[in-house]
Amino acid sequence: MQKGSVQSEISILKEIAELLNEGTEIDCVLSQVLKKLLHVTGLQTGWIFLIDDEGKHVMAASESLPPALTFNHCAKMKEGHCWCVNRYRDGRLDKATNIIECQRIETAILEKTGDHAGLTHHATVPLRAGYERFGLLNIGSPNKTHFNQEELNLLEAVAFQIGTALKRIKLTLREQETMLITERNRLARDLHDSVNQLLFSLSLTARAGEELSESTEVKQTFSYMQDLAQEALGEMRALIWQLRPQGLENGLLSAFCGYADMLGLDLKTKVDGVAAFPGNVEEALWRIGQEALANCKKHAQTRHAFIKLSITDTATTMAVSDNGCGFHYDESQELPSFGLRSMKSRTEALGGTFNLASKLGGGTEIIIHIPS
Structure with missing residues (x-):
């Protein structure tokens, strides 16, 4: 040379x-x-x-x-x-x-x-x-x-x-990925065994206080405390699901159905192709689907959601949609929430594309396309 x-x-x-x-x-x-x-x-x-x-x-x-x-x-x-x-x-x-x-x-x-x-x-x-x-x-x-x-x-x-x-x-x-999963599982277990149990005890104590009190004002205070404890319990259960996706070992759709059930959503699913994914793709689809279903629960004003998976030799496509209230979305502007931006970031990290379609009164649809 x-x-x-x-x-x-x-x-x-x-x-x-x-x-x-x-x-x-x-x-x-x-x-x-x-x-x-x-x-x-x-x-x-x-x-x-x-x-x-x-x-x-x-x-x-x-x-x-x-x-x-x-x-x-x-x-x-x-x-x-x-x-x-x-x-x-x-x-x-x-x-x-x-x-x-x-x-x-x-x-x-x-x-x-x-x-x-x-x-x-x-x-x-x-x-x-x-x-x-x-x-x-x-x-x-x-x-x-x-x-x-x-x-x-x-x-x-x-x-x-x-x-x-x-x-x-x-x-x-x-x-590193294995260590991250192990740490998530540990944190989920600790939250379930400590904070989750404390919130449950607080809810029971507030209900007992309401039943034992004779004062209307005190009853209302205990009732309010019980409502807050129940709301916090719901948030904690959702957080534990996000950290430790119980049921994912039974497949992605099974996990989505379990998560939707916990949120109180009526979820319909459809699969075209054989649902077998690399670990990083399955993890990304799971996190994106979680965020989309949580948004449906919080903002869509509907109990009905739909997830469709299409798997081919060259790509995986996931569509999450609802028939809710929708919102005005301008494609030329930045995505309006951190959750949506996070979904887009997870998708693009795998070389995929993220598309959002929504209009007032016309529901919302998110389409994720990830090449194999």
């Missing part, structure tokens, strides 16, 4: 390892490592594809792509097939190799979408840790049409470091 005589492979790998060991966010780590790799090797262009178990790829990082590949927000990189991705999918690509020509650049040239800046070829290396595969590292430079074995060996070593770091980050995130 151009700077191979100045900086040894060991020092390059050391710098890359230091970056990888510090990072905890995948996209940020990949972007920093790619930039560092190009800097220390003297190469100019690179991109990283993360590829899931079904063969679907996303461009997780890129550096100095030519205009031909950045055209229309990098559409050529985000869609379609190419030789390196196809070879990765069918198992033929298991080590660092030269790709004679880049199919994406070739297509861009034919379609005249921009200058390729002399980039026509690239090396491609699978990202792996043991038997686990995560995607591809692609490296190129203007007018460079071949990588020698020494260069490929270095890229393969870097790719292995990246794969190992990806595995570590994913394991860490999974552990």
Whole structure:
């Protein structure tokens, strides 16, 4: 490589390892490592594809792509097939190799979408840790049409470091998610065993005080205390449901029905497709559905709500609607409540889209679309 005589492979790998060991966010780590790799090797262009178990790829990082590949927000990189991705999918690509020509650049040239800046070829290396595969590292430079074995060996070593770091980050995130669920369960249990019981005792005491008192004013005070205690109990039960979704182990719709029953709503449900979700998607749908049903209870002035789930190989769509009073909503303005903004944020965190439709007297509908 151009700077191979100045900086040894060991020092390059050391710098890359230091970056990888510090990072905890995948996209940020990949972007920093790619930039560092190009800097220390003297190469100019690179991109990283993360590829899931079904063969679907996303461009997780890129550096100095030519205009031909950045055209229309990098559409050529985000869609379609190419030789390196196809070879990765069918198992033929298991080590660092030269790709004679880049199919994406070739297509861009034919379609005249921009200058390729002399980039026509690239090396491609699978990202792996043991038997686990995560995607591809692609490296190129203007007018460079071949990588020698020494260069490929270095890229393969870097790719292995990246794969190992990806595995570590994913394991860490999974552990954090497990710890979060455990902590939610503990907090829910503590609230149920302490605050919930105290509120229940307060309600009984207030009722006894009302029955034993002879003064009308004192009776009214105890009655008011009992009403407040009952209202607080209802809020506490809803909070415990949100922290610890009892019944979710029996499926998302079962949990929605139980939650709606607790709120006093008449919920109708419908499912198209097989309701099997990744844990993070199910968690997001559950939290979004909870918020939507709670809004129906508080604001819609109706007891009737409807949830429809549509599941395909490519996406999950959830629609939550009611036939209540509705409200005036201007799509050009910010969402009118923190709860709605939270639903939108949860959806977009999974690469999905959030849509709200409501009008005075015409009910409200929230549609969540999350790609698989």
